[in-house]
Amino acid sequence: MTARRVAITGIGVLAPGGIGTKNFWNLLSEGRTATRGITFFDPAQFRSRVAAEIDFDPQAHGLGPQEIRRMDRAAQLAVVAAREAVADSGLVLDELDPYGIGVTIGSAVGATTGLDTEYNVVSDGGRLDLVDHQYAVPHLYNFLVPSSFSAEVAWAVGAQGPAGVVSTGCTSGIDSVGHAVELIREGTVDVMIAGATDAPISPITMACFDAIKATTPRNDDPAHASRPFDGTRNGFVLGEGSAVFVLEELESARRRGAHIYAEIAGYASRCNAFHMTGLRPDGAEMAEAINVALAEARLNPDAVDYINAHGSGTKQNDRHETAAFKRSLGEHAYRVPVSSIKSMVGHSLGAIGSIEIAASALAIENNVVPPTANLHTPDPECDLDYVPLTAREWRTDAVLTVGSGFGGFQSAMVLVRPERSSS
Amino acid sequence: MTSSVVVTGLGVASPNGLGTKDYWDATLGGRSGIGRISRFDPSQYPAKLAGEVSGFAAAEHLPSRLLPQTDRMTRLALVATDWALADAGVDPEQLPAYDMGVVTASSAGGFEFGQGELKKLWSMGASHVSAYQSFAWFYAVNSGQISIRNGMKGPSGVVVADQAGGLDAIAQARRLIRKGTPLIVSGGIDATVCPWGWVAQLAGGRLSTSEQPERAYVPFDAEAAGHVPGEGGAILILEDAAAARARGARVYGEIAGYGSTFDPKPGSGRESGLRRAIELALSDAQVTPSQVDVVFADAAAVPELDRIEAAALNAVFGPRGVPVTAPKTMTGRLSSGGAPLDLAAALLAIGDGVIPPTTNVAPDEGYELDLVTGRPRPAAVRVALVVARGEGGFNSAVVVRAAD
Amino acid sequence: MSEQQFTRSDLTRILLEGAGAEEGVDLNGDILDADFEELGYESLALLETGGRIEREYGISLDDTALTDVHTPRQLIELVNGQLLAAA
DSSP, rough: OOOOOOOEEEEEEEETTTESSHHHHHHHHHTOOEEEEEEOOOOOSSSSSSSEEEOOOTTTTTTOOHHHHSOOOOHHHHHHHHHHHHHHHHHOGGGSGGGGGEEEOSSSEEEEEHHHHHHHHHTTTTOOOOOOGGGOOHHHHHHHHHHHHHHHHHHHTOOSOEEEEEOOOOGGGHHHHHHHHHHHHHTTTTTEEEEEEEEOOOOHHHHHHHTTTTTOOOOOOGOOOTTTTTTTTTOOEEOOEEEEEEEEHHHHHTTOOOOEEEEEEEEEEOOOSOOOOOTTTOOHHHHHHHHHHHHHHOOOOOOOOOOEEEEEEOOHOOOOOOOHHHHHHHHGGGGOEEEHHHHOOOOOOOTTHHHHHHHHOOOOOOOHEBBTOOSOOBTBBBOOOOSSSSSSEESSSSEEEEEEOOOOOEEEEEEHHHHHHOO | OOOOOOEEEEEEEEEEEEEEHHHHHHTTTTOOOEEEOOOSTTSSSSSOOOOOOOOOOOHSOOOTTTTGGGGGHHHHHHHHHHHHHHHHHHOGGSSOGGGGGEEEOSOOSSHHHHHHHHHHHHHHHHGGSSSHHHHHHHHTTTHHHHHHHTTOOOOEEEEEETBHHHHHHHHHHHHHTTOOOOOOEEEEEEEOHHHHHHOOOOOOOOBOOOOOOTOOTTTTTTTTTBOOBOOOOEEEEEHHHHHHHHHTOOOEEEEEEEEEEEEETTTSOOOSHHHHHHHHHHHTOOOOOGGGOOEEEOOOOHHHHHHHHHHHHHHHHHHTTSEEEOOGGGGGGGGHHHHHHHHHHHHHHHTTTTOOOBOOOOOOOGGGOOOOOOOOOEOOOOOEEEEEETTEEEEEEEEEEOOO | TTTOOOOOOHHHHHHHHHHHOOTTTTTTSOOTSOOOOTTTTTTTHHHHHHHHHHHHHHHOOOOHHHHHOOHHHHHHHHHHHHHHOOO
């Protein structure tokens, strides 16, 4: 029996500056940035006042009034992305056994925005210790437990296989898809609707990152505030968004003549067991995750054509990650193009891993490596080829995408061009 | 042939007992941990009862460096992990770091910690929010802190599926062990007994408003009218069976089967996916319904949900075809911690040859269940089924089996 | 407010509240010139400590000043300098 393999056959993306896969890819390939001064609330009291916001009108994307009421913004984004992915795949889910379709949605912070807003109301501006249940929205439980996100997606697509939320902080978007890949490989399901969502641009999120100075205070130049791998970088720019995929068992996708963006050939996750927010500079655990993911994909390190980096734009992350690439890929780390799309769409916490998988698949599809925007000033500690400012035409058969997050999670995924993977 | 995965250590933090022995003694003795909420004054709320973990002094168990940065659920999880590792006879320092991982379930993260920071934010301003808020309240916190405290660098994870997530975590742990990681710490602990958590729970619409602890949570009873929420749960040490045998570990039992489904959209008129989840778990374990010695029910205590569960069990096992129990009538429903605690109870039932009781329930005969009520029932238990459902339509089932 | 002083005992109290103490470290011992790292306080603990000092004393510690502080004595001097400037 040959091992079951997994293909991406549908992509749905809602990213800052790029709603829909086409708009998203245009933004990336043109090297434009979607970061701006916060408009969702008055940011005057915050140290960091920039974000990558989506101009999202849920009604225009087909959500009904009751759906909008009962869903946090993160769930709304996921449902729209899932519908877009299914439409893109050409798969008619109604014709399949619903128990053969599963759902995994990644999210780092769940319904933070909804909880933040509702707490302000039930506590009457923080005045009441014994918060008043009579002012709570009826769907507050959906905000308390974010598995409501995967329930909404499952209802939207008619899935009845295994469903759940994967919440490993900022690697959630990779781990959610990695989990889905396992479920298809082991034969539990044939189709997964998998991806991630987060909509964290809210006062409590800005405040908690202010407190650890993780977000950039570059408020005077919001469009150029996200500066991964640049010598002047001083923190990430918070973003929001969702990417959801239709994943199918490769052979059955081929049989139905589906368009296959990429095969997900390898995945691994490790923990640094070091610190909830800190990283050891050597990048050893991320390197281990990369090595294991490459081994699973049966690729040598020098077969990697592009690294879609975590590249958050904090001092410690970009250094840590650069070390991890050198440690895992050796000399090839200096030859392979590396870029961070967070320079353009910000860091949407748990969602970004899936958005970066989308970018990786599209890099394979288009043979174009998206750039790292805003990269002008070299940093001696970040001495790889980060594809500054402009996209590069580049034969891209195998992409490594990585994530690193609070809690110490380090994840790596390998995507390959489908032709290459045909046996 | 996939390798089998066994449980070698238990760490319990339950409303009716702190530590495995206290919990099991209380459970067999029919002692409940449900009472009027003591942590805050619940007078103004329609529901006033909870299962609170009492007698837990975190400072006696954890270094002071960890206390300011941890929610109650994380402190309970760290201590339960310490107990589970000690119970398993595992010293993490003696094992290769990449050979150990952590997969926990969460439902609400460090909600009480978040409550405190939200209050500071909205009453005093953003600069009053703690540096620890960025991780103390998020869903991944327990897996991260357990991994750091114990030096575990292997594949890890966090799943959220409300009450069903507790079983999904165990299944993911088993998957990782089968892929080659010898030991995974798994299970779940939740703790949302704080005003903000309470208001969010109330919005779910499934809480009992009874003020009598012995009548408030009575699943499969004609008077069932919602549940009592509780805090706590269990942490389990899962190991590759061959590795556990090689080190001479005591084995509680095998995680033999798992199935998971999702319900059709409400209003579709189609059957719940619960029966299918149970069938998948039995098939995965390669056991027939007649080989199952006891079912630990989800026991929602919402009449419609009790009907669905009874119908699923009767479709698989036949009316009164298998003993069914719900010791969670003594703890309340513990969110993601509930099913891991039921798994611990199932494994202890296997070891002691006894089925723990469902307390306070006068079974509605219409459900046609052989509900074990009142006192423990002696029985040779080799195979047990644990069922868990999460709000929204999540159904999961796990089969545990006595080790040979 | 002009008389306000930030003392060693203030620092000890705030450290304990905000970050606890590493096992085996006596904050009442000879620690004034010890490196915070040696005392078991990493940058996260110092950020929490800095935030608590800022709120309690109504001062603002700038980003680079805080990262340049390595010992309790330096932190006490930094805070007192800010208090004097604010007076």
